[in-house]
Amino acid sequence: xxxxxxxxxxxxxxxxxxxxxxxxxxxxxxxxxxxxxxxxxxxxxxxxxxxxxxxxxxxxxxxxxxxxxxxxxxxxxxxxxxxxxxxxxxxxxxxxxxxxxxxxxxxxxxxxxxxxxxxxxxxxxxxxxxxxxxxxxxxxxxxxxxxxxxxxxxxxxxxxxxxxxxxxxxxxxxxxxxxxxxxxxxxxxxxxxxxxxxxxxxxxxxxxxxxxxxxxxxxxxxxxxxxxxxxxxxxxxxxxxxxxxxxxxxxxxxxxxxxxxxxxxxxxxxxxxxxxxxxxxxxxxxxxxxxxxxxxxxxxxxxxxxxxxxxxxxxxxxxxxxxxxxxxxxxxxxxxxx
Numbered sequence: 001x002x003x004x005x006x007x008x009x010x011x012x013x014x015x016x017x018x019x020x021x022x023x024x025x026x027x028x029x030x031x032x033x034x035x036x037x038x039x040x041x042x043x044x045x046x047x048x049x050x051x052x053x054x055x056x057x058x059x060x061x062x063x064x065x066x067x068x069x070x071x072x073x074x075x076x077x078x079x080x081x082x083x084x085x086x087x088x089x090x091x092x093x094x095x096x097x098x099x100x101x102x103x104x105x106x107x108x109x110x111x112x113x114x115x116x117x118x119x120x121x122x123x124x125x126x127x128x129x130x131x132x133x134x135x136x137x138x139x140x141x142x143x144x145x146x147x148x149x150x151x152x153x154x155x156x157x158x159x160x161x162x163x164x165x166x167x168x169x170x171x172x173x174x175x176x177x178x179x180x181x182x183x184x185x186x187x188x189x190x191x192x193x194x195x196x197x198x199x200x201x202x203x204x205x206x207x208x209x210x211x212x213x214x215x216x217x218x219x220x221x222x223x224x225x226x227x228x229x230x231x232x233x234x235x236x237x238x239x240x241x242x243x244x245x246x247x248x249x250x251x252x253x254x255x256x257x258x259x260x261x262x263x264x265x266x267x268x269x270x271x272x273x274x275x276x277x278x279x280x281x282x283x284x285x286x287x288x289x290x291x292x293x294x295x296x297x298x299x300x301x302x303x304x305x306x307x308x309x310x311x312x313x314x315x316x317x318x319x320x321x322x323x324x325x326x327x328x329x330x331x332x333x334x335x336x337x338x
Contacts, residue, residue, distance in 0.1 A: 007031050023288070042059065079174060126304060151325055157234070175331065184234070
């Protein structure tokens with residue numbers, strides 16, 4: 001990645017573990033500025049600022065939003081705090097890079113989208129994997145016709161989330177679909193043009209986390225595209241295996257992405273057709289860096305932004321539908337106290 005000529009100026013909400021890899025490191029490498037940070041524990045914010053060269057530490061998230069030097073707010077807070085703090089950032093006139101999902105349910109995602117449109121600011125949902133060359137190449141192979149017509153998509157996402165993690169909290173909009181399954185559902189959506197339109201949930205089933213009523217430990221959703229192709233998204237948040245695979249089957253062959261969420265860990269795309277099998281390596285630059293480049297190109301040059309606020313609403317609608325089909329309620333919404 002090259003150093004930008006007109007750097008973005010970021011304010012960070014919290015000092016979450018993901019922030020270093022997802023924003024701070026790539027931003028520093030590309031020449032962007034981290035101008036403000038706040039966390040519930042000021043000492044954590046100060047440590048984060050020292051590590052990444054953040055200009056100012058504020059006493060509250062509201063202080064970050066009020067900082068006149070902040071252009072873009074990065075929101076890596078627990079899921080249930082995405083929607084309300086995204087809305088607060090929009091009200092402060094800031095662009096937003098929000099961790100996924102952008103809200104707790106589709107209605108809140110639509111509220112975020114509509115507020116951003118009224119304010120004239122941009123909301124980007126951090127589905128970073130979409131921008132990595134592995135997934136871009138997958139779409140190009142489908143476009144070429146090498147795999148024929150789309151028949152089936154299968155996304156498998158599994159790993160182990162520690163006990164006591166906020167991702168097990170219903171009040172904070174936790175659950176397997178919200179944590180990892182959203183990547184699989186978005187991957188299915190990203191192939192909609194090859195299936196004749198957006199996929200819909202045909203059936204789903206899931207298992208509840210012991211001791212956490214309403215929280216899905218695992219969920220399996222079956223989808224169908226208007227053209228008749230199908231998709232299966234399987235996610236598990238207490239599994240022994242760490243898997244993030246995507247298999248796309250066409251009438252003439254199949255493509256297998258070995259790690260479609262974090263291709264920097266495994267950048268292989270394997271293609272099998274009647275002509276044989278080949279494996280392409282698409283590069284180990286982090287998907288987060290490609291995402292940041294896409295946001296920069298949009299804000300500075302008006303380039304397209306596929307994972308903007310409209311896309312976030314469509315993904316959240318599919319998440320809600322998967323929950324309902326599996327017998328779960330969509331995640332509850334959190335409201336900020338004045």
